[in-house]
Amino acid sequence: MTDAVSTPDSPDHALFSRVLSALDIVVFERDEESGAYRLHGASPEWWSQCVDPDHRATLDLSRCSPFLQDYLVGRHPAWEGNLGTIEKSGPWTESDQQGGSMTLEASLLSLGSRKLLLIECLGSSFEDMRSIVQRARERVLAEDLTAKLHRNTETQLIDQLEASERTKDEALTLLQHLGIAALVLDVGGLVTFASRRALEVLGITATDVIGQHWEQVLPLSQPDCVLIQSMLEGSSRMESGGPFCLQGPQARWLAVEIHRDLCHPSRHIMVLSDRTELHALRQALHEQASFHDLVGKSSAMLRVYQLVRDVAQVDTTVLIEGETGTGKELIARAIHSSSTRKHKPFIAANCAGLTDSILTSQLFGHKRGAFTGAIQDQQGLFEAAEGGTLFLDEIGDIPPQVQTALLRVLQEKEITRLGEAKPRKVNVRVVAATHHNLSEDVVRGSFRADLLYRIRIARVSLPPLRERREDIPLLAQSLLGTICASTGKTVERLNPDALRVLMSYSWPGNVRELRSAVEFAVISCKGNEVFPADLPPEIAGTPVGLSPSIFIPLSSQDEKTRLLAALSEAKGNRTEAAKRLGISRATFYRRLVELEIRPF
Amino acid sequence: MMQKKICMLGGFAVGKTSLVRRFVTNVFSNEYHTTIGVTVEKKTVVVDKEDVTLVLWDLYGEDEFQRVRESYLRGSSGYILVMDGTRKSTLETALALHQTVVRTIGAVPFVSIINKADLQADWEIDETAIEHLRGQGWTVLIGSAKLGQGVEEVFGQLATQIVTPSPAPRTSA
Ligand SMILES: Nc1nc2c(ncn2[C@@H]2O[C@H](COP(=O)(O)OP(=O)(O)OP(=O)(O)O)[C@@H](O)[C@H]2O)c(=O)[nH]1
Ligand SMILES: [Mg+2]
Numbered sequence: 185m186t187d188a189v190s191t192p193d194s195p196d197h198a199l200f201s202r203v204l205s206a207l208d209i210v211v212f213e214r215d216e217e218s219g220a221y222r223l224h225g226a227s228p229e230w231w232s233q234c235v236d237p238d239h240r241a242t243l244d245l246s247r248c249s250p251f252l253q254d255y256l257v258g259r260h261p262a263w264e265g266n267l268g269t270i271e272k273s274g275p276w277t278e279s280d281q282q283g284g285s286m287t288l289e290a291s292l293l294s295l296g297s298r299k300l301l302l303i304e305c306l307g308s309s310f311e312d313m314r315s316i317v318q319r320a321r322e323r324v325l326a327e328d329l330t331a332k333l334h335r336n337t338e339t340q341l342i343d344q345l346e347a348s349e350r351t352k353d354e355a356l357t358l359l360q361h362l363g364i365a366a367l368v369l370d371v372g373g374l375v376t377f378a379s380r381r382a383l384e385v386l387g388i389t390a391t392d393v394i395g396q397h398w399e400q401v402l403p404l405s406q407p408d409c410v411l412i413q414s415m416l417e418g419s420s421r422m423e424s425g426g427p428f429c430l431q432g433p434q435a436r437w438l439a440v441e442i443h444r445d446l447c448h449p450s451r452h453i454m455v456l457s458d459r460t461e462l463h464a465l466r467q468a469l470h471e472q473a474s475f476h477d478l479v480g481k482s483s484a485m486l487r488v489y490q491l492v493r494d495v496a497q498v499d500t501t502v503l504i505e506g507e508t509g510t511g512k513e514l515i516a517r518a519i520h521s522s523s524t525r526k527h528k529p530f531i532a533a534n535c536a537g538l539t540d541s542i543l544t545s546q547l548f549g550h551k552r553g554a555f556t557g558a559i560q561d562q563q564g565l566f567e568a569a570e571g572g573t574l575f576l577d578e579i580g581d582i583p584p585q586v587q588t589a590l591l592r593v594l595q596e597k598e599i600t601r602l603g604e605a606k607p608r609k610v611n612v613r614v615v616a617a618t619h620h621n622l623s624e625d626v627v628r629g630s631f632r633a634d635l636l637y638r639i640r641i642a643r644v645s646l647p648p649l650r651e652r653r654e655d656i657p658l659l660a661q662s663l664l665g666t667i668c669a670s671t672g673k674t675v676e677r678l679n680p681d682a683l684r685v686l687m688s689y690s691w692p693g694n695v696r697e698l699r700s701a702v703e704f705a706v707i708s709c710k711g712n713e714v715f716p717a718d719l720p721p722e723i724a725g726t727p728v729g730l731s732p733s734i735f736i737p738l739s740s741q742d743e744k745t746r747l748l749a750a751l752s753e754a755k756g757n758r759t760e761a762a763k764r765l766g767i768s769r770a771t772f773y774r775r776l777v778e779l780e781i782r783p784f
Numbered sequence: 785m786m787q788k789k790i791c792m793l794g795g796f797a798v799g800k801t802s803l804v805r806r807f808v809t810n811v812f813s814n815e816y817h818t819t820i821g822v823t824v825e826k827k828t829v830v831v832d833k834e835d836v837t838l839v840l841w842d843l844y845g846e847d848e849f850q851r852v853r854e855s856y857l858r859g860s861s862g863y864i865l866v867m868d869g870t871r872k873s874t875l876e877t878a879l880a881l882h883q884t885v886v887r888t889i890g891a892v893p894f895v896s897i898i899n900k901a902d903l904q905a906d907w908e909i910d911e912t913a914i915e916h917l918r919g920q921g922w923t924v925l926i927g928s929a930k931l932g933q934g935v936e937e938v939f940g941q942l943a944t945q946i947v948t949p950s951p952a953p954r955t956s957a
Contacts, residue, residue, distance in 0.1 A: 249824075254789060254839070254858075257859065258855065258858050258859070273855070274822070274853050274856065276822045277819075277821065278823070287820075287821070317820060318816070318818040321797060321845075325797060328871065497919055497920070498920075
């Protein structure tokens, strides 16, 4: 196609100008080189209100219109060789030179190689359209309001009606008065009355209830319904059961009592008590001691659980810090399975000790032939974890080049397989862990500061086991259970002496080390109780009393034996004996007196 | 001078235009004059002792009659999601618009405001819903264009977030 716009000296220029002014449109042509917009033909009257007179012939975007200034910078298909496409900006309103405002719309199109910008002042037809939309919206608003009013009046009326019905029946009045949550059922199981409290507990209105079968009113599981039905059919005067779970967006727990109404033998009174809070408390108690696969109820761990719950709510990168063996992967799993990504994969990768290229190919994948040995296309862990969580353990050990690549992935949310040029989009939450102090690594220059900021948006610090010794009995018992289950041995408990040894040890390898110690003990143990001698020698050999604050109260007989044993080992030296037991000299003396031990 | 484009987004009649007018010219009208397309206004604010011109794109409310045009969103440095406390449906609209923006231009700073606090007795958006939004990391302000409540704050907070992006943990403003 040849250029179709008339230039000022072409014969049909005059005609073109007239057409434009009849259409009330301003036409600009964009000059590719300078990027300027040059006016074509005469400009209509309204245009002079938009721009000051000196700037009429060329379009000074920064002066005339913030809208156009912004709109014209982007890419425009109509100007990119898509002939015949007309692109509309949509209407915009801006203040004009006179302090009023004006609504305009721009159209972009190409004619041959020329790029045109047409601006039109939207007049009465736009105003008509606006008022139609306005009326429609006003109508919607008014209907909303009426519906709301209706709802309110309706509930009020029903309440009144109910109140007058109720006063007829004294038993029901009493139920109402005492604030008891009760439903009255007729012989067919239909609800004939619901107390105010019952409606509150169930979160419904009287209209939803009256005349309905009780099974419709109480969204219970099938087995629960069967159970309650049998209670209704029973012959005793009163039966009770539950708590039953009411299904719904917020599960509620109800205990149910069925009374036979003595005045009206054909009807039953179902009394409901809300046990939700109780249930939640029980649940919380249970959760306090363990969370996902984590065990411990020390205040340090309770703080960690709360942090994990908080972190799971958001989708940021997380850094888990903790010594080796503290359970960093368990925390990562807990975050994953409490997050919205829980139904997608959780993939764990250990970054320690891998070379640059192996780690790169493991994380980002490779194309066949990318390196010797790359015999086929291989997706990386990022792609494998799509939609889910990728756990990068020992992030502090990754080589500098991989750090750079990882930073890019976190910023761009795309990866490039080794040997490929085209990046692929990934949607993966990264949870990283380290036993290093990464801030120190940054100072030392072995870890990129910008990467640290990217991954440490949220952080969870796991305490070492020696800082939460009070969890050791619970942890040891729980490990004992799991280990016995997997080995088939039945070792029921840890003897108090063995426990004391466990509690005095410093656990440099943390929970992982505790686990191996318990495993060792289960294997060496002869009976159903673990004794100190069953523990690994390096642990059993620790002089008890490394940490003087730890002193487990024992039954007095046990304690008496312990004290005597310590005294004999220390050859009667009480200071030494107290030290061996990890208690102060004063305590030792007091206990000797209390237990009536006569020193030798 | 630094110039930043900010979009006002939300369901229809939630008070986007009213908030902008209160902010720019400190006037309020009970009359409803629906916006078609976009109205562009400017106001200069001071953030960290520096002048920043906010170019406010007051977009039409999203409903079955008009859907947000993606080209209006491009180039935004941030946006304000406006809800009407008396209409619960405007919360869903805000959530959907938020998705649209993230899909179109990616994650940029935003602040949300539940408008019409002067009618709080008639509110349908309750504390639980608000806490839920905050739980998702949203900044949720409560305000009223009519009383001028929360207006400076909503624009001020967004301007600060835009000018001082915070990769490190943000200190409370
Ligand atoms: N009571 C009260 N009314 C308000 C408040 N803000 C806005 N309104 C009223 O709500 C109606 C809609 O306000 P607008 O500012 O035009 O709403 P909008 O979001 O711009 O609407 P669209 O442009 O149609 O999307 C008008 O009647 C306003 O007077 C407020 O804080 N309190
Ligand atoms: Mg408006």
